[in-house]
Amino acid sequence: MLTAIKERTNVELPFQTTSVFQPETILAVKNLEIFYGEKRAVNGISLDIEKNTVTALIGPSGCGKSTFLRSINRMNDLIPGAKAIGEIIYEDLNILSEDINVVALRKEIGMVFQKPNPFPKSIYENITHGLKFAGIKKKSKLDEIVEESLRKAALWDEVKDRLHKSALSLSGGQQQRLCIARTIAMKPTVILLDEPSSALDPISNAKVEDLIVDLKKEYSIIIVTHNMQQASRISDKTAFFLSGDLIEYDSTETIFTNPSVKKTEEYISGRFG
């Protein structure tokens, strides 16, 4: 009997197993330092971002959270004088290496910004623009991805009858969900959100929040937010940044009910910042 069990445990499974207790890491950040010229904005932080979770980055203005977020898909490259040292490991590659194909990286790690920024084109073209750039030309395929992306972004029902109208005719909340759909269309694995609903009214904000929670089933999401309630509502993990340091990184429940660092508690309860 014992031999039988032993033999059974030695069988190689036809699929990869992941432990219930060990969440899978999608991004491993190690000793990351980011400089703007001489000024150091991020002081050597290390953390693991888990797969299929919403990770919130919180902290007062100038704490380095957006700088950190932008380094994940190399958006900081566009800022003159910005330099990152350390490692961000994604699929065994260091994102910060010079030989990384940044265009391909940004396809895998998409980003949505604070202010909705649809192209001044039709709703349909907003989604297909990047796809055409990536070589997808077939109309039926494009139609399929447009519908799929808009459905995932919970926008399809609202726009399906006016796909060829200007994206600028949409409301702010709809524009932001269109930007999310545009990101999803590229089939990313990670979505970076930089205060995605700070410019939205409460109803649109609620829709974007519901969408984020829904999207984590398929994507890993990292969100920068100044809204503490938003962080507590939608994220699974929260990282608190202060003056370029990572002060505390824990489950959102712990951060918002019983944080271990006094500074974290003072910040989340609005005592400074």
Next chain:
Amino acid sequence: MKRMNTRSNFDNNLKHLKEMLLKMAGISEQAIKDAMLALLNQDLELANRVINGDNAIDDLEQEIHEKALMLIATESPVARDLRRINVALKVSSEVERMGDMAVNIAKSVVHIGEEKYIKEIVDIPQMMEAALEMVTDSITAFYTEDITIAQKCAEKDDAVDNMFGNLVHELMTYIPQNPNSMNQIIQLSFICRFIERIADHSTNIAENVIYQETGKRLNLNK
């Protein structure tokens, strides 16, 4: 230089909530003392005053609950702030129950009426003194947010429980010789039970203070 507090309005409201509770605890404590005096002096008028005075405690509890809910709704408290409000709600309920115990004692005094006591009332006031000390400790711990006082308060509960056991046992021994005083013996046993409950409510308050300050739930009421 004193650091600017960004939520002074919220802090003032939290302080006010605590002061409302302190006021409520003061009234409950007085009701317990009055009930005990009524027992000692067989003062039925005072007993009735305790019974009729409970509305004030209930009204204060309502006020505290409304204020706490208003703060949750408007201030979105988190972490210790949230625990403070949660604990204020819990403590107000414990204090309200203490007030009810005072009323129960007063009602037992009324039930005994003017019937001569079968023995001198000595041990019950001693037990009450121990319980009242716990009440004071628990409320002080709550007001000063001091877990050392809270722990000391909870440690005293065993002594009150022992007094309760001994007193009831002793009261039972009076039954054979005093078959006509059954009502009095039962009411005095009830009173011991009510005092023991007051001590338990104090322990619950102490547990809540520890939870408020540490985020950890302990069961001290064993």
